Structure formats: structure tokens, C-alpha cells
Amino acid sequence: MTSETARLRVKSWICAAVVILSNVWGNFFLKSGVPAQLDTPLDYITVLFRPMVALGVVLLILWMASRMALLSWADLSYVLPVTSVGYVLVALAGRVLLHEQITARRWTGIALIMAGVALVSGGTAPQTVAREAEKANADASGVAR
Amino acid sequence: MRWILIGVIVAATTVGEVLQAMGMRHHGEIRDFRPGALGRVAAVLARNWMVGASVVAMAVSFFAYLGLLTVAELSFAVPATAVTYALETVLAKYVLREQVSWLRWAGASLVVCGVALVSL
Numbered sequence: 001m002t003s004e005t006a007r008l009r010v011k012s013w014i015c016a017a018v019v020i021l022s023n024v025w026g027n028f029f030l031k032s033g034v035p036a037q038l039d040t041p042l043d044y045i046t047v048l049f050r051p052m053v054a055l056g057v058v059l060l061i062l063w064m065a066s067r068m069a070l071l072s073w074a075d076l077s078y079v080l081p082v083t084s085v086g087y088v089l090v091a092l093a094g095r096v097l098l099h100e101q102i103t104a105r106r107w108t109g110i111a112l113i114m115a116g117v118a119l120v121s122g123g124t125a126p127q128t129v130a131r132e133a134e135k136a137n138a139d140a141s142g143v144a145r
Numbered sequence: 146m147r148w149i150l151i152g153v154i155v156a157a158t159t160v161g162e163v164l165q166a167m168g169m170r171h172h173g174e175i176r177d178f179r180p181g182a183l184g185r186v187a188a189v190l191a192r193n194w195m196v197g198a199s200v201v202a203m204a205v206s207f208f209a210y211l212g213l214l215t216v217a218e219l220s221f222a223v224p225a226t227a228v229t230y231a232l233e234t235v236l237a238k239y240v241l242r243e244q245v246s247w248l249r250w251a252g253a254s255l256v257v258c259g260v261a262l263v264s265l
Contacts, residue, residue, distance in 0.1 A: 067165075068165060068169050068190070068196075069169075069175045069178075071165060071166045071169035071170070072169040072170070072172055072173060072174050072175045073173075073174035073175070075166075075237065075241070075243045076162065076163065076166040076233060076234075076236075076237040076241055076243065077233075077234050077237035077238070077241075077243050077245045077249050077253070078249070079166075080230055080233055080234065080237075080253065080256075081230070081249070081252045081253050081255075081256045084230070084256045084259075084260065087259070087260055087263055087264075088263075091263055105262055105265065106262065106263050108259075108262050109258070109259040109260065109261070109262025109263035109264075110259065110263060111259070112255045112256070112258050112259030112262065113255065113256050113259035113260065113263070114259075115252075115255050115259075116251070116252040116253065116254070116255030116256040116259060117252065117256070118252075119248050119249075119251055119252035119255070120248065120249055120252035120253070123248040123252075124246055124248050124249055128243050128244035129170075129241070129242055129243055129244070
């Protein structure tokens, strides 16, 4: 493994952690703040001003931004499985915070997701194609030199 | 009705996320995470049509998902939309030209099965 691959791998793991945590907590606050029923279109707007919903929306904006940052250097086929660890955290949060039962089928699903994440994040480099902008920059600096 | 909504969600999510990946790849690696530098990145991205189109597609997907949740239970909605993992991995290979090794195929397949099991 070259040092460039190692640098991108560590950077990708840190950024993926932000993507996963902001998604899990964003959805958690959104769900805990939204009432059981939304009747009129105006309800969809006014609900955004509830503190819990607003916090959820802010976290989901952070999720979107950090995911875009991650995609600026990492492959989509890397980002998709690696960030799916969020499904596992949601299930575990349900057990710890809401005292939900986790069935044998769910534990099996959690194990499959973790195995998939481990295969992709540990077994493959985050980036397999050179980025167009960087190629252009490299060409430009090559000409300058 | 629910199958139409799932079709809309899957199509809009897939198109939106692939466009987002294309747009961000076009931009290149973000290296400076200071607030001012991130502001400049946002200004550049706002003029990128692929990023703009991806936001529109994801908004369509979000409201279709809200609509689906009113007619279907969460345990049906989440596994049904996990199909996007498989579709997007195929598009990553053929549209984004990523090298999807057998390890990535295996990982994506395990995730699809796992998501289905967790949410059923």
C-alpha cells in the first residue's frame, strides 16, 4: 500500500464517520420531533420550526455536505457500502435508547452489513480512477515547469 | 400506488446520487476544510449543473419517500429502497468507470441482503 493510498484511506474513514453519525442522529431527531400526523401543506412548513426537527434538519445538511466532500475523492462504489453502517447504528440505537427487541433475523442482517463494510473499507482502496480536475491541474503544472 | 412511489424513489435516488458523484469527481479532492475555503467550494459547486440536478433529484426522492411512508410501513419502505445499492454499483462501473473489484461486488451484495434482513 502506497503512502497516498494510506493517506486517502484514513481521510475517508474520518469523513465516513461524520457522514454516518450525522445521518443516524439527524434521522433520530427528525423522527422524534415530527408529530404522528401532518394534515395541511402548511403543517409541513411549520413543523420545520420545532427545535427537534430543526436540529435534525441541520444534521442532515451536515450529512449531505460531508457525503459530497467524501465523494470528491472516493468512489461511489466505495462510499455506498461503507456508509451503510448507519443501518446497524440505527438498529443498535433502537435497542439501547428505545429498548426495542433485536430479533435473530436482525442480528443476521447486522452481521451481513458489517461483513460487507469490512470487505470494502479494509480490502479496497477508496479511489480507483484519477480525478479529472487533478489530472488537469497536473497537466497544467507540467506545462508550467 | 406504493409500487409507483417506490419506482419514483429508486429512479430519483439513483440518478441523484450518480450525478452527485460525477459532479464531485469533476470538482476534485477537497483538501482544505477551513470555513472560508469550504465557502469557496460551495460557490463553485453551486455553478455545477450536475450538482444542481442531483439536488433536484434528491428532493423528488425525499418527498416521494414521505408520501410512501404515509401509505406503507417503514419495514416495507426501507428494504424496497435498498435496491438502489445494487443499481448504483452497476452504474458506478459502467457510467463512472470505477474499478469494481470482486471484493466490492461481494461487499455490496452482503449489504443489500443485510439491509433487507434488518428492515423486514
